[in-house]
Amino acid sequence: MTEPAHHHLAAGLLPAGTPAIPVSLVSTTDWPTLESGLDAPQRVYAAAVGFAPKPGQVALLPGPDGSLSRVLFGLGETGAAGHDRLLAGKLPGLLPPGAYALADCAEPAEAALAWLLGAYRFERYRKPGPEGARLVAPDGVDAAGIARIARAVALGRDLVNTPANDLGPAEIEAAARALAARHGATVAVVLGEDLARDFPLIHAVGVASPRPPRLIDLTWGPVDGPRVTLVGKGVAFDTGGLDLKPSAGMLLMKKDMGGAAAALSAADMVMGAGLRLRLRLLIPAVENAVSGNAFRPGDVLASRAGLTVEVGNTDAEGRLILADALALADAEDPDLLIDFATLTGAARVALGPDLPAFFTEDDALAGEIAAAGLAAIDPVWRMPLHAPYASLLASKVADLNNVSGGPFAGAITAALFLRRFAPRTKRHVHFDLYGWNPAAKPGRPEGGEVQTARLVHHLLTARYAAA
Structure with a gap:
């Protein structure tokens, strides 16, 4: 799979000093001063079109010859609760x-990143639109770094x-290989029937599809560097398996590999920044399909960790494939283990589509994550790993069930299930994300989104600065 061009985005920011039309980002507080500095015709024109610095309001001011000479863009009250920093x-x-x-x-780096994120278009299946507005790199910002982040986000969104007809497990692997080639990383893949012995859960979930399941294992960086492992849920399409989803529940299931996309995006940012760490990226890539050899409700499956799992629901397949990948990651005791998954509807009910849940037992790390999310404008919310709820996963015939069987605490029990498969790693973070923007917002076009990737890049940059 070749990486598609990102219209309006691939070229990043124009070089500083390029002749350009000025855009004034105007807060309510700053507007009186800025208005008084406009020349008389521009003040009259701004008043005539009813410009006020309300969030998102724009005025295109003409020059003496009638051409566009200045843009006013309202920010509203920048210190107010709910102010959108990606406006x-x-x-x-x-x-x-x-x-x-x-x-x-006041915040040129944030504004430049917001511009690039908002310029994204997914145009693989339609004629590309004309070249649009381009932004000149503001003075004093890391233009290359901002463009690198935006391109990584675009890769994940794409x-x-x-x-799913054009993105199955093989295409997820191809995307990982393309990323590895660009950054000098190495990739190993365990494919199809070869999974059966060492990764039986990944094999069981993916075996019903004619597109073979696989475990993608990318490594990068000095072997003696701090070990950071990212694990991304790569379910290319989720029918629910024999516990078949209703048709409405399948409409967005192309996004069930959103965890893998977020992990790939974060890895792209980390490798591009040259951080001083040993990165490992694990993606169990499958299609949860229906056929005569599909795994069934009531089956008892072996796992890489040695635990047996009773299948309470075949539509809780993401935690199964993550379990084998986490067991592999846990064996080398990484300094930090992060998994990304579009895992539970319960997290969406609790926090909505824009706010991924995260789980960790490390309070100090939780504080770092919350701060990184705020700094990167990639917010998350911590939810508890309430240990007593682990009893809800009890099975009468196996070591544990893959679901609780009840309506309560679904995101927590899923997180507790995953923790059983990485017991050695104390700094483990689980992100339960949605991976989709249901409606367009500034910097976040409707469609696929790689939530938590910018947060993780910011977190790792703070921990492991570039050499």
């Missing part, structure tokens, strides 16, 4: 083609947005 991500969709430069901007 500048609306601009690529509002402005005519041309080169633009930020002016009167993967989530691609339908």
